[in-house]
Amino acid sequence: MKTLIPQYMTFEEMKSKFPNSWVLVANPESEPAKYEIKGGFFLYKNKFKKRVYTQAKKLTAIENFVINLLTVRYTGEIKLPENHIICL
Numbered sequence: 001m002k003t004l005i006p007q008y009m010t011f012e013e014m015k016s017k018f019p020n021s022w023v024l025v026a027n028p029e030s031e032p033a034k035y036e037i038k039g040g041f042f043l044y045k046n047k048f049k050k051r052v053y054t055q056a057k058k059l060t061a062i063e064n065f066v067i068n069l070l071t072v073r074y075t076g077e078i079k080l081p082e083n084h085i086i087c088l
Contacts, residue, residue: 006043006062006065008041009040009041011025011036011039013039014042015075018075019075019076020047020076021045021046021075022045022052023042023043023072023073024043024052024055024070024071024072025042025043025070025071026043026070027040028069045075049072056072
């Protein structure tokens, strides 16, 4: 993995800059009791979720940066077939 320079971005900025991509975000900020994130430190993006998880596993220390939590989010809209639901 190349040298990372974590950059703080809002999730709206990530959605705009990396449409329809999976993003790896460090130290995400979220609303209490909500699944959505407001922002965090962008680390990596890819069109394929599996590749983002692979990069997260390879992640080592980043100089002068402490990672407390990582999350992976999709920046596009997930369209479900009719009569389907998501259970969390």
